Amino acid sequence: MALRTIEWMPAGAASLVPGRVRMIDQTRLPGELVYLETADVRELWAAIRELKVRGAPAIGIAVAMGVVLAVQAEDTADTAALQKAVDRAAEYLAGARPTAVNLFNALDRMKRTAVRLGNRPPAPFKEALAREAQRIRDEDAEMCRAIGRHGLTLLRDDCTVLTHCNAGGLATSEYGTALAPVYLAREQGWTIRVFADETRPLLQGARLTAWELMQAGIDVTLICDNMAASVMATGKISAVLVGADRIAANGDTANKIGTYSLAVLAAAHEIPFYVLAPTTTFDLAIPNGGHIPIEHRPAEEVTEGLGRRTAPHGVKVHSPAFDVTPAGLITAIVCERGIARPPYETSLAQLLRGKKPTP
């Protein structure tokens, strides 16, 4: 059973409103599992800003629920005042992590919902907004589960997979993307083991992936990134599962730094390399990975990101946040609509148009 990263907790059984947001405080991981529960939109804003909740899908859910918190706090008989409260809350929450695309999409959707509700009386207006936020969460969960179902067809009982960074439940509502087939395999009673790259510099694999898999009772082994090749050489690894930040029309995939390295190593060891990501990461407007800009991170994350300084002062550091894995190294791309195989130019476009690609 996967963890619930973020959820809406209604006060009573009859209606969603009033309610509270309950989320795992990810800044306390992996040390302790602490839930943050709040009915205060300012506290929610701070939680997003301070990375207590992180991962694009989870942030989208958080701000949608934040709009509901703001509106339910308005004690008014005037729906027009509630409409204004929605707009104010959306503007306020947009400032919490100003570069997150899912955040803007979720806020736009809440605003459109409010407009559609028109001047419905306050109680059903609030209830309908809460339902919409809940729907955003449920759609995310269903999207993850669908990725998991498709991904599961690529695995078998009694297998060991290797993953990188955290494309797990903590970045989404509960199942994650790359880890979704792992959770589903476990639900089906399969034996599945995971090797998790610690993922330097910020150690999302050690801090988050290892933690959430242990919570779910899944057999996980932590390794340093430079150990993946020697584990592959033992013949133990059935598949590599990774997420994606952006996928170009030809299948070239940008993901956390180190993903490309794993893809080269997987090819050399004849291990299938699967990218698992929602269709929202497909960017068919860019023909290939050469058009994906790569963010570079501050040197300090490498030289002193772990509590103390571990490299000389003034040392030059090269720290790209992402790398691009060429489509030729990717065995298949799994999204909520199915599985794309090379050539990706046609299979990704077919999936986006809702047509099942030829297997």
Added chain:
Amino acid sequence: MALRTIEWMPAGAASLVPGRVRMIDQTRLPGELVYLETADVRELWAAIRELKVRGAPAIGIAVAMGVVLAVQAEDTADTAALQKAVDRAAEYLAGARPTAVNLFNALDRMKRTAVRLGNRPPAPFKEALAREAQRIRDEDAEMCRAIGRHGLTLLRDDCTVLTHCNAGGLATSEYGTALAPVYLAREQGWTIRVFADETRPLLQGARLTAWELMQAGIDVTLICDNMAASVMATGKISAVLVGADRIAANGDTANKIGTYSLAVLAAAHEIPFYVLAPTTTFDLAIPNGGHIPIEHRPAEEVTEGLGRRTAPHGVKVHSPAFDVTPAGLITAIVCERGIARPPYETSLAQLLRGKKPTP
């Protein structure tokens, strides 16, 4: 100009004895460059035990000089008492790092020298022992320089190399093995740039390699291990240079974990992959790498090696200290006697017999 990791400092110009040992306190790196100077064999013993001096060749030099410290402290006209002091010091120093092979070799050599000196009077006896310790140091420096000279023929002016862990001057007397060609290139006025893997879990690349190259004014860029592939993909890297802990008869090479990963990545990017190591690491008694036992390190080095805990309590960790790079991925093996090319079964044996292998 490379740093002097460890050296003998005579008090006067006329003779080596009395003198002191001067070494870089490596536990203070990369924070500060502090030299430890001592004429006290107990302080030297503690410095070895506490890893203030590390790296097999450097430890060998340290204990040889330690024998001299013990003997020069004996105020006696009786050479037989000095012979006993040599044996006592050798036994004492052998306990500082009981598994280091170079340490035992150096102590054996000092004891044999004492035996050969017979009952020569105290002053020349002490002087001859000091000369022998100096010779061990000079031979190490010459061995490194010879590796550097051979390695340099594989590089060219205006190039960028990538290295892993620390096979540099800090592990030897001054030039190192894998880094020796880099220092020689610099001496020749070549432009040479180095990308240094930080080398998890213990970060020898960040702490030691980056530091010593910066001290020598060499352009060094620190990366996380999982970034090497993306740097290679840019086409910037002319060669990968690594050391070796043990080389089997067929050329399979055990070295710091992550070396095998680099070798696979280098092959995929058509970058030459060079192993640089003294002939003392050749172990022709073992036919291939399958016979090299791999030490496994404690989980804590991965989960809390950096000052604070960064992974869940109780997480399973797989942390091999070394991996084995198959000979097929190694472009050449460079030792102090020359360059071995595949097939290594013949070229390594020829080098050990002192014959120049056919190119």
